[in-house]
Amino acid sequence: MEESEFRTLKGYRLKNNRAVTDAMEDYLEMICRCEKQDGYARVNHIAAALGVKPSSASKMVANLKELGYVDSQRYGMVKLTPKGWELGEYLLYRHDVLHRFLCLLNHTDDEIEQVEQIEHFFDEKTIENLERLLQRLA
Numbered sequence: 001m002e003e004s005e006f007r008t009l010k011g012y013r014l015k016n017n018r019a020v021t022d023a024m025e026d027y028l029e030m031i032c033r034c035e036k037q038d039g040y041a042r043v044n045h046i047a048a049a050l051g052v053k054p055s056s057a058s059k060m061v062a063n064l065k066e067l068g069y070v071d072s073q074r075y076g077m078v079k080l081t082p083k084g085w086e087l088g089e090y091l092l093y094r095h096d097v098l099h100r101f102l103c104l105l106n107h108t109d110d111e112i113e114q115v116e117q118i119e120h121f122f123d124e125k126t127i128e129n130l131e132r133l134l135q136r137l138a
Contacts, residue, residue: 019067022120025091026050027060028069031078032088043076094119097131104137 007015020028030049034041047057054076061078064070069084080088098119102111122130 020069020087023060024064024067024069025087025120026116027057027064028080028084028088029091029095031064031070031080032085032092035080035088036092041078043072043078046078090124091119094122094127097127097134098122100134101130104134 027046027050030046031041034045034049038045043057043061044054046061047054050057058076061070061072064084065072068081069087071079071081073079095115098115099111102114103109
């Protein structure tokens with residue numbers, strides 16, 4: 001039997017040492033969604049969409065700004081940087097692929113809650129393979 005290195009979820013997170021946390025991904029995904037839909041994002045809209053307090057959203061926007069993913073201005077306007085757009089577009093893509101897959105698998109029209117809970121655990125290769133599978137099944 002081949003030995004594998006098993007870890008706890010926290011252990012895998014520490015091993016991979018990701019700069020962008022799951023929560024940051026959720027915010028970037030929502031900011032990207034808002035900018036695509038409305039042409040802009042505001043801290044209070046982001047907070048309402050994610051069910052958090054505006055002060056929490058402001059803190060996360062500050063963290064994302066420090067990492068170079070967003071620019072924020074007074075009065076709560078938030079804009080993705082090119083780096084933010086790149087990751088945000090991928091996050092929307094990942095969300096869409098998983099949502100379509102789970103809806104197909106479960107014969108439903110809405111699997112948002114489940115997607116939101118699991119999307120952070122899939123790597124790019126797996127998402128690309130799921131997309132290919134969906135194309136074959138369609």
